[in-house]
Amino acid sequence: MYYTDETVVFLNGEFVKAKEANVGLYNQTMHYGNGVFEGIRSYDTPDGTRIFKAKEHYDRLHYSAQMMHIDLKYSSEELENITYQLLEKNGMKDAYIRPLVYLGENMSLTPTNDVYVVIMAWEWGKYLGDNMLKVMLSSYQRPNPKACHVQAKVVGHYTNSILATTEAKQKGFNEALLTDINGFVAEGPGANFFYEKDGKLFTAPLGNILSGITRATVFEIARELDVEVEERFFKPEEIYTADAAFFCGTAAEVIGIAQFNEYKFPLNWEDSNSYMVQRKYKRRVAFNEYKNVYL
Ligand code: PMP
Numbered sequence: 001m002y003y004t005d006e007t008v009v010f011l012n013g014e015f016v017k018a019k020e021a022n023v024g025l026y027n028q029t030m031h032y033g034n035g036v037f038e039g040i041r042s043y044d045t046p047d048g049t050r051i052f053k054a055k056e057h058y059d060r061l062h063y064s065a066q067m068m069h070i071d072l073k074y075s076s077e078e079l080e081n082i083t084y085q086l087l088e089k090n091g092m093k094d095a096y097i098r099p100l101v102y103l104g105e106n107m108s109l110t111p112t113n114d115v116y117v118v119i120m121a122w123e124w125g126k127y128l129g130d131n132m133l134k135v136m137l138s139s140y141q142r143p144n145p146k147a148c149h150v151q152a153k154v155v156g157h158y159t160n161s162i163l164a165t166t167e168a169k170q171k172g173f174n175e176a177l178l179t180d181i182n183g184f185v186a187e188g189p190g191a192n193f194f195y196e197k198d199g200k201l202f203t204a205p206l207g208n209i210l211s212g213i214t215r216a217t218v219f220e221i222a223r224e225l226d227v228e229v230e231e232r233f234f235k236p237e238e239i240y241t242a243d244a245a246f247f248c249g250t251a252a253e254v255i256g257i258a259q260f261n262e263y264k265f266p267l268n269w270e271d272s273n274s275y276m277v278q279r280k281y282k283r284r285v286a287f288n289e290y291k292n293v294y295l
Contacts, residue, residue: 001122002018002120002122003018003019003120003122005017005019007019007090007122008086008089008090009021009086009118009119009120009121010082010083010085010086010117010118010119011116011117011118012116012117012118015085015086015089018120021118023102024104024105026104026105026106026107027102027103027104027105027106027116028102028103028104028105028106028107028111028112029102029103029155030102031107032109032156033154033155033156033157033159034068034070034103034111034154034155034156035068035070035100035101035102035103035154035155035156036061036064036065036068036070036100036101036152036153036154036155037061037064037098037099037100037101037153037155038057038058038060038061038097038098038099038153039057039096039097039098039153039190039249039250039251040052040053040054040057040083040096040097040098040099040250041094041095041096041097041250041251041285042083042087042092042093042094042095042097042121043093043094043285043286044093044094044286045286045287046287047287049084049087049088049092049093051080051083051084051087051097052250052285053213053217054076054079054080054083055076055077055080056213056216057099057213057250058076058077058079058080058099059076060153060211060213061076061079061099061101061153062076063151063152064101064149064152064153064154065101067149067151067152067154068111068149068152068154069111070101070103070111070115071113071115072101072115072117073115073117074117079099079117079119082119083097083099083119083121086119086121087121090121092121092122092123094123095121095122095123095124096121096122096123096124096251097119097120097121098119098120098121098122099117099118099119099120100117100118100119100120100155101115101116101117102115102116102118102155103115103116104116124251126251126252126253126255127190127191127249127251127252128174128175128191128247128251128252128255129174129255130255132255132256132257132258132269133173133174133175133247133255133256133257133258133259134172134173134174134175134257134258134259135168135173135174135175135176135177135188135245135247135257135259135260135261136167136168136171136173136175136176136177136260136261137176137177137179137236137260137261138164138167138168138176138177138178138179139167140160140163140164140167140176140178141178141179141180141181141183141186142160142178142179142180142181142186142187142208142209143157143160144181145181145207145208150207150208150209150210151206151209151210151211153210158189160178160189161189161190162189164176164178164188164189165189165190175188175189175191175247176188176189177193177236177260179236180204180207180208180209181208182208182233183235183236184204184208184233184234184235185204185233185234185235185236185238185239186204186208186209187204187209187210187212188247188249190249190251190252191212191214191247191248191249191251191252191255192204192209192210192212192214192215192218192247192248192249193245193246193247194218194229194245194246194247194248194274195238195239195242195243195244195245196242196243196244196245196267196272196273196274197241197242197243198243199227199228199273200227200228200229200230200273201218201222201227201228201229201230201273201274201277202229202230202231202232202234202242203215203229203230203231203232204231204232204233204234205231205232205233206231212248212249212250213250214248214249214250214252214253214254214281215248217248217281217284218248218254218277218281221277221280221281221284222273222277224280225273225276225277225280227273227276227277236260239260239263240260240263242260242265243265243266243267243272244256244257244265244267244269244272244273244274244275245257245260245265245274246274246277246278248281253278253281253282253285254274254277254278254281254282255278256269256272256274256275256278
């Protein structure tokens with residue numbers, strides 16, 4: 001599903017066939033989850049293939065690496081160039097791109113200078129699908145920001161996400177919504193959360209969540225649409241008074257939520273400001289983001 005016999009990946013300075021690349025059994029990332037990664041998308045635009053906000057993603061990869069004491073030798077610009085080459089070699093335009101920085105052999109609880117950079121790409125539909133979602137309040141909370149760097153995209157953090165998504169699916173929902181350690185709404189397992197009330201958008205402030213690049217894009221778009229956004233701590237119960245809600249993330253893009261627990265959002269999705277944000281996001285990524293003429 002992710003690669004064929006012909007798929008090429010970038011691995012430590014070389015483009016190699018995915019099926020021929022291998023990973024050591026003793027690497028630290030596999031045992032302890034100390035590795036960092038990104039999830040990026042490229043789009044087939046009228047200007048050719050464009051990676052959406054490549055710099056922001058690679059800068060965040062650097063931040064994540066730094067937080068985990070991992071020495072990432074490539075600059076954001078180099079990584080962006082490599083990614084364009086990778087897409088070209090694979091003949092891909094609309095792609096999901098997965099850079100992963102992983103560590104070599106080390107069974108101690110200290111990082112190593114044996115740092116590997118792999119970049120993979122595959123064609124991937126929207127992560128949460130195209131249909132409005134049924135979301136449940138998770139029994140899991142997001143990790144304690146005093147236990148790890150929640151704004152870093154660290155491999156090991158995603159065990160929390162897997163638990164939450166699995167629980168939601170087992171209970172017949174499409175996805176989970178997690179609270180922070182204080183019981184305030186935080187985010188989804190792989191996406192940020194917004195709700196809409198009387199035309200205004202509300203979302204959790206930074207501190208207990210990943211600083212989503214799509215979240216930042218939603219802020220930009222809302223400003224352009226004259227839609228107010230407020231970052232504020234709120235309890236899950238407040239969502240029962242909302243008119244509409246959505247998740248946003250690179251893989252999921254902007255996807256509407258039909259239902260939270262048993263509560264059905266009353267506003268027709270197409271009549272919400274959230275829907276306007278979704279439409280504008282679609283256009284922004286499908287056309288080059290700097291071509292404001294299209295927006
Ligand atoms: N929160 C979490 C936990 C995530 O994994 C992601 C996906 N990277 C997001 C939010 C959304 O981030 P972005 O918009 O940068 O993809």
